[in-house]
Amino acid sequence: MIEFAALSPPVQAMLLVGVILVQAVALYAGYGILERVATPLIDTITDAR
Amino acid sequence: MEIFGLSLALLALFVSFGFMVGVLFGFFGMGGSFLITPTLLLLDYPASVAIGSGLAFYFGTSVIAVLKHYDVGQVDYKLGAILFVVLSIGIELGSRLVFGLEALGVANLVTGVAYVVLLAGIGVLFLRRAYNLEDDDDDGDDDDGANDDEIPAIGQKIQSYTVPPMISLTSGGRASVWTIGGAGGSVGLISGLIGVGGGFIRMPAIYYLIGTPLTAAVGTSLFAGLFSGAFGTFTYGMSGSVDLTVVSLLLVGSALGARIGSAATTMVEEDDVIVYFGLMMLFASGGIALSELANWLGTGALDMLSVFLLVGSSFFVASMILYKVFQSAGSGEPDAQTAPDGGR
Numbered sequence: 001m002i003e004f005a006a007l008s009p010p011v012q013a014m015l016l017v018g019v020i021l022v023q024a025v026a027l028y029a030g031y032g033i034l035e036r037v038a039t040p041l042i043d044t045i046t047d048a049r
Numbered sequence: 050m051e052i053f054g055l056s057l058a059l060l061a062l063f064v065s066f067g068f069m070v071g072v073l074f075g076f077f078g079m080g081g082s083f084l085i086t087p088t089l090l091l092l093d094y095p096a097s098v099a100i101g102s103g104l105a106f107y108f109g110t111s112v113i114a115v116l117k118h119y120d121v122g123q124v125d126y127k128l129g130a131i132l133f134v135v136l137s138i139g140i141e142l143g144s145r146l147v148f149g150l151e152a153l154g155v156a157n158l159v160t161g162v163a164y165v166v167l168l169a170g171i172g173v174l175f176l177r178r179a180y181n182l183e184d185d186d187d188d189g190d191d192d193d194g195a196n197d198d199e200i201p202a203i204g205q206k207i208q209s210y211t212v213p214p215m216i217s218l219t220s221g222g223r224a225s226v227w228t229i230g231g232a233g234g235s236v237g238l239i240s241g242l243i244g245v246g247g248g249f250i251r252m253p254a255i256y257y258l259i260g261t262p263l264t265a266a267v268g269t270s271l272f273a274g275l276f277s278g279a280f281g282t283f284t285y286g287m288s289g290s291v292d293l294t295v296v297s298l299l300l301v302g303s304a305l306g307a308r309i310g311s312a313a314t315t316m317v318e319e320d321d322v323i324v325y326f327g328l329m330m331l332f333a334s335g336g337i338a339l340s341e342l343a344n345w346l347g348t349g350a351l352d353m354l355s356v357f358l359l360v361g362s363s364f365f366v367a368s369m370i371l372y373k374v375f376q377s378a379g380s381g382e383p384d385a386q387t388a389p390d391g392g393r
Contacts, residue, residue: 009288016293031308035308
C-alpha cells in the first residue's frame with residue numbers, strides 16, 4: 001500500500017486534484033443515473049394519485 | 050461517535066450545507082465557494098485551510114458545471130488559455146499573501162473583513178437588481194437591453210485603446226494583453242487571497258473589460274475557472290491546506306443540490322426569490338462582521354449568532370426555492386424561465 005504522507009508535496013497535491021476531479025465526475029454521473037431512474041418512478045406515482 | 054474524524058452533527062452539517070449551496074449555485078449560477086470559506090472560518094478552521102478547501106470545493110463544482118455545459122455556449126480557447134496563466138499568477142500571489150498574513154497573525158482578520166465588504170457589496174447589487182425588476186415588470190428585455198451576441202459599450206471603448214501586444218479574439222474584436230493581464234490577474238489575486246472561485250467577478254470582467262459577447266464570456270469564464278480552480282487546489286494542497294474530507298462531504302451535497310437548483314429555474318421565477326438572495330448576502334456579511342467583533346472583544350458569545358446568520362440565511366433561501374418548486378409542482382403550472390448565467 002502506498003503511504004500518502006511519504007509522497008512529496010507536489011505529488012500529494014496532484015493526487016488531491018485528481019481525487020477531487022474523479023469524485024466530481026463520479027457524483028455527476030451517479031446523480032445523473034439516479035435522476036433517470038427516479039424521474040419515471042416519480043411520474044408513475046404522481047399519475048397514479 | 051466520529052466518522053472521517055468528524056462528529057455526526059458536523060458531517061450532517063457539511064452535507065446539508067453543501068446541498069443548500071448547490072441549490073443556490075444551480076439556481077442563481079453563483080453562491081458556491083464564497084459561502085464555504087467564511088463558514089469554515091466561523092467553525093475555527095485556519096484561514097489557509099478554509100481558503101484552500103473553498104478553492105478545492107470550487108474546483109469540484111466547476112468540473113460538474115463544465116460537464117453539464119460542455120456543449121453549450123462558446124468558448125474562446127485562446128483567451129481562456131491566457132486568462133488561465135494570469136489567473137494562476139494572481140492566485141499564486143494571493144496565496145503567498147495569505148501565508149505572509151498568517152505569519153503576522155492577521156490572516157483571519159483580513160480575510161474576514163474582505164468577506165464582509167464582498168458579501169455586503171453583492172447583497173446590495175442583488176437588492177438593487179430586485180428593485181429594478183419591480184420597476185420594469187412589463188419590460189421583457191435584458192437588464193441593460195443588450196443582445197447576448199453584442200460586445201458591451203464599455204468593452205468596445207476599452208478595446209479602442211490599442212496598447213500592444215494585441216490579440217484577436219475568436220468571438221470578434223481585439224484586446225490588449227495588458228487588459229487581459231490586468232483583469233485576469235486582479236481576479237486571480239482576489240481568488241487566491243480569500244478563497245473564492247471568482248466566477249461572479251471573472252465573468253463580468255471578461256464581458257465588460259476584455260469585451261466579448263455574453264455567451265462567450267460565460268463559456269470562457271467557466272473554462273478558465275476550471276483550470277484556475279485546479280491550480281488553486283494544487284497550490285494550497287502543496288502545503289496540506291486542503292481538508293479533503295470536508296470538501297468531499299460538501300461536494301456530495303452540492304452535486305445533488307445543483308441538479309435540483311438548475312431544474313428549479315424552469316419552475317420558479319428568479320424575480321420571486323432574488324430579493325431573498327440579496328438579503329442572504331447581507332445577513333452573511335453581518336454574520337462575519339459579528340464574528341470579527343467577537344474575536345476583537347475576546348468573547349465567543351456572538352459565535353453561534355454568526356453561524357446562524359451565515360448558514361441559516363442560505364438554508365432559508367434554498368428552502369424558499371425548494372418550497373416554490375413544490376408549490377409549482379403541486380399547482381402543475383411551471384413558471385418557465387431561462388436559466389440565469391447560462392444555467393451555471
